[in-house]
Amino acid sequence: MSHLELSRPRPDVAVITLNRPDKLNALNFGLVEELHRTLDDVNDDELCRVVVLTGAGRGFCSGLDLTDPFPDDASRGLPFPRSSMRWQERIAELTVKLSTLRQPVISAVNGPAYGGGFALAMASDIRVASPSARFCTQFIKLGLGGCDIGVSYTLPRIVGAGQAFDLILTARTVEADEALRIGLVSRIATGPVLDEALAIAETLCDYGKFGLESTKQVLWANLEAPSLQAALHLENRSQVLSTTTGELTAATSDFASRKKN
Template identity: 75%
Template structure:
């Protein structure tokens, strides 16, 4: 059974499913490598415009597979701690790779998202939670630092510094309702429909201009770190003018005048 499944319900939408349901989709060496390779392929697929990321079975991702936390293959023949750093960087780069994708990524969190699973969900651009979803940073409970796989960057930017410090330091779990209240997710879906609801959002995005969607993702992430309002406006202005050169705006304006889609 493949550790990762990639399907295309339509050519411009990819559904990426973590497929280790017996382990709550824990991150093994094989799954991490499959994710890297598949994300690279999606990045180079110019027909694909949106990605939906979810987990098989009753969980999204339970984080690192603790039955093999330091696989020999991940260290490339080096001794510890060099080998550990190779593996740490390889896992952590998954969140950066999701972040760098041109395509928006929608996380359909269909159950527990713990540790690295939460980090991967936070790297996505939109997050939907099923009613049974749970989120927990987990790391500090394992005797590690609480900051891992990008959560010290993404979580404060999504929910604010105060709630982020609470969740990272205490490693307490939050359910879907609390995640919605604090803004960690934008919507809650029934367990049976969370992927379908994510696909509906994906279809909406595919109805917009190709460059407009790509550049919007890039501007949003870039301006989280903008040094000033002026810097943010400068990037927005450039993106708007570039987007207007593709003809989509003229088509949309003409459609608006004639009251058609």
């Protein structure tokens, strides 16, 4: 049985829906592996320009399914603790995949985003919340360290170190309104959150193919830029390369045509 749905509301937009609604789309081995395969396939799809990630039912993703231990094949036949490390690394690789995917990823957070679900949302490029969305790092509540699946890297860069330390150490729940106020999400949907995410996707698809792809790459790369000068070097090269695609000429002509009318 598939734990994930892939749909294409238009040829250049892929909607990935985590589909374990009875478990609030909690991550088990099957869902993790399906998500890896789907992200790999989407990354190789030259028609796809934007990815929307959401959850089925009333939740986005409630984190790791603690009632569904990973099967033997997840451990690759290795003894503990190496087996657990392989499983840990496999889950954590999802955040790397989302951030390095060629296409921008919009998380349409339609309900609870806890633990691993929180991490997936933080690894996305844009986060849109429904009024019922709730966010919680959760890890430290489970007797684990609070830093997991990339949140110690992504969260401080989204909301700042002070807010991130608070959210990770206390593992308190953040409602949609506070999430917007502290910059955890960029907007709260006034209608169905998936519709809001698809409207953003439509806007992005109107932009140049190279420009959109390179913008995501530069944004993530410059999170680690050692200086303004280093960031400018990367921006400058990306801009010059973008002039070779013909998209600048087309956009300029379109703008001039609309201005005359």
